[in-house]
Amino acid sequence: MFKKILIANRGEIALRIICACKDLGIRTVAVYSEADRHSLHTRFADEAICIGPAKSARSYLDIPSVISAAEITNAEAVHPGYGFLSENADFAEVCETSHLTFIGPRPEVIRRMGLKQEARTAMDQAGVPILPGSKGVLSSVEEALELAEGIGYPVMMKASAGGGGRGMRVVRSAEELPHLMAQAQNEAAAAFSNGDMYMEKLVENPRHIEFQILADNHGNVEVLGERECSIQRRHQKLIEESPSVAVTPELRKRISESLRVALKAIGYTNAGTVEFLMDAAGNLYFIEVNARIQVEHPVTEMVTGIDLVKSQIRIAAGESLSEILPFPLDKFIALRGHALECRINADSTVLL
Amino acid sequence: MTNQEIKELLQIFEESGVAEMEVQRGENRLRLRRAPTTQELEAPVAAPPPPPAHAPAPAAAAAKTAPADANHTLIKSPIVGTYYDAPSPGAPPFVKIGDTVEPGQVLCIIESMKLMNEIEAEMAGTLVHKLVENGRPVEYGEALFAIRPR
Numbered sequence: 001m002f003k004k005i006l007i008a009n010r011g012e013i014a015l016r017i018i019c020a021c022k023d024l025g026i027r028t029v030a031v032y033s034e035a036d037r038h039s040l041h042t043r044f045a046d047e048a049i050c051i052g053p054a055k056s057a058r059s060y061l062d063i064p065s066v067i068s069a070a071e072i073t074n075a076e077a078v079h080p081g082y083g084f085l086s087e088n089a090d091f092a093e094v095c096e097t098s099h100l101t102f103i104g105p106r107p108e109v110i111r112r113m114g115l116k117q118e119a120r121t122a123m124d125q126a127g128v129p130i131l132p133g134s135k136g137v138l139s140s141v142e143e144a145l146e147l148a149e150g151i152g153y154p155v156m157m158k159a160s161a162g163g164g165g166r167g168m169r170v171v172r173s174a175e176e177l178p179h180l181m182a183q184a185q186n187e188a189a190a191a192f193s194n195g196d197m198y199m200e201k202l203v204e205n206p207r208h209i210e211f212q213i214l215a216d217n218h219g220n221v222e223v224l225g226e227r228e229c230s231i232q233r234r235h236q237k238l239i240e241e242s243p244s245v246a247v248t249p250e251l252r253k254r255i256s257e258s259l260r261v262a263l264k265a266i267g268y269t270n271a272g273t274v275e276f277l278m279d280a281a282g283n284l285y286f287i288e289v290n291a292r293i294q295v296e297h298p299v300t301e302m303v304t305g306i307d308l309v310k311s312q313i314r315i316a317a318g319e320s321l322s323e324i325l326p327f328p329l330d331k332f333i334a335l336r337g338h339a340l341e342c343r344i345n346a347d348s349t350v351l352l
Numbered sequence: 353m354t355n356q357e358i359k360e361l362l363q364i365f366e367e368s369g370v371a372e373m374e375v376q377r378g379e380n381r382l383r384l385r386r387a388p389t390t391q392e393l394e395a396p397v398a399a400p401p402p403p404p405a406h407a408p409a410p411a412a413a414a415a416k417t418a419p420a421d422a423n424h425t426l427i428k429s430p431i432v433g434t435y436y437d438a439p440s441p442g443a444p445p446f447v448k449i450g451d452t453v454e455p456g457q458v459l460c461i462i463e464s465m466k467l468m469n470e471i472e473a474e475m476a477g478t479l480v481h482k483l484v485e486n487g488r489p490v491e492y493g494e495a496l497f498a499i500r501p502r
Contacts, residue, residue, distance in 0.1 A: 034492075034493060049432060050493050051432050051492050052432075052492045065431065065432050065464075071434075072433065072490075072491075073489070
């Protein structure tokens with residue numbers, strides 16, 4: 001087990017990781033920007049290192065500063081939390097070459113999961129249901145028109161490197177496809193320096209269902225049930241719950257089995273979330289993999305009794321899932337009770 | 353209290369010139385306080401946060417122990433890394449206390465990710481303090497030297 005871990009994050013998740021480390025008897029190093037000098041995470045960690053000015057690009061996102069902080073404090077591993085550098089494959093790679101254990105998937109897996117079309121192909125090959133759509137990147141408008149005809153309108157055009165709603169267009173007819181595709185392509189090229197597009201069937205009013213997974217460095221993958229986050233507002237999740245009332249035990253078992261195969265084939269390690277859309281008929285379709293711990297992970301912890309952050313650390317230290325999990329591998333985990341997490345938004349502030 | 357009432361209270365406060373005012377109406381209470389003027393700022397304004405329950409890291413503690421002499425300018429570390437006061441082990445240090453330094457003169461090296469970064473003086477003056485021991489880790493913004501500008 002590690003003796004000391006650096007936490008490359010701040011706020012709630014940094015505190016969450018510090019708590020997990022305290023339980024495991026691991027010393028912690030917090031990093032902070034000049035603006036966060038007196039934040040809680042700097043005070044609860046055993047050591048705290050200032051890594052830069054308030055601007056996160058020059059502190060929490062500055063890879064050399066974070067790595068240097070780990071080096072001067074003799075930390076053995078780095079937990080990236082969520083956001084910031086958590087899904088940055090380059091950072092994971094620099095950690096590796098600096099002899100620091102990155103607590104997350106391997107860099108090449110993070111990179112592959114970031115390219116949505118690659119992730120989609122990998123899932124499809126393993127038998128995970130994906131949304132009907134293009135097999136790979138679209139090469140021409142003609143190909144897109146022909147595909148859309150087969151899938152049936154409405155379809156969704158998506159940028160391969162996309163995110164945050166950019167490079168995305170809903171296409172409802174063949175007439176509007178060419179110019180909407182061009183628009184999305186230009187947007188994606190400008191935003192992500194990559195204009196590759198793919199197409200998916202549009203599921204209207206879908207449920208959002210995501211499966212929590214843990215995978216060790218020895219080829220074992222476990223699926224810890226699902227979370228439902230259909231209640232959203234402005235593309236932000238408002239309520240997360242587990243289990244989902246729409247997932248039957250049979251469906252959970254079937255998806256869990258196919259995810260084990262898929263993630264093992266991908267070589268996925270550590271914690272991750274696999275997101276699906278559910279249509280009105282109850283069919284699940286894979287959309288993407290989040291290669292990090294998520295904000296809403298406690299919902300799963302409540303119903304499974306498994307500490308996901310501690311599991312992440314133990315997996316990174318080389319422990320097997322059979323040592324970490326309180327139940328035998330390949331036995332389906334029993335979900336107990338029902339957990340809800342709500343986001344509280346400060347909606348409008350009154351200017352006095 | 354409505355926004356209109358608060359605006360009126362603000363106006364009364366402005367015109368009165370008092371330093372502080374508190375108004376209670378029903379369950380609402382409004383306290384208005386004027387920002388201290390520069391003369392008043394000499395005393396510390398904000399109370400320092402309570403010390404952490406355990407001993408802070410040596411690197412974090414050192415940054416705050418730099419001597420606060422108004423006549424001195426502190427040279428602070430622009431990066432996180434390991435401090436070296438000489439170009440190589442055994443070589444004489446770049447600068448000694450009492451030396452005169454010129455802008456652009458190398459004062460020390462900070463090693464970060466195996467790269468040696470030379471830290472230069474930003475102004476001419478006399479070196480009055482060396483605040484970090486050779487070979488010790490430094491964080492961003494940690495004071496390295498105090499210089500009395502010329």
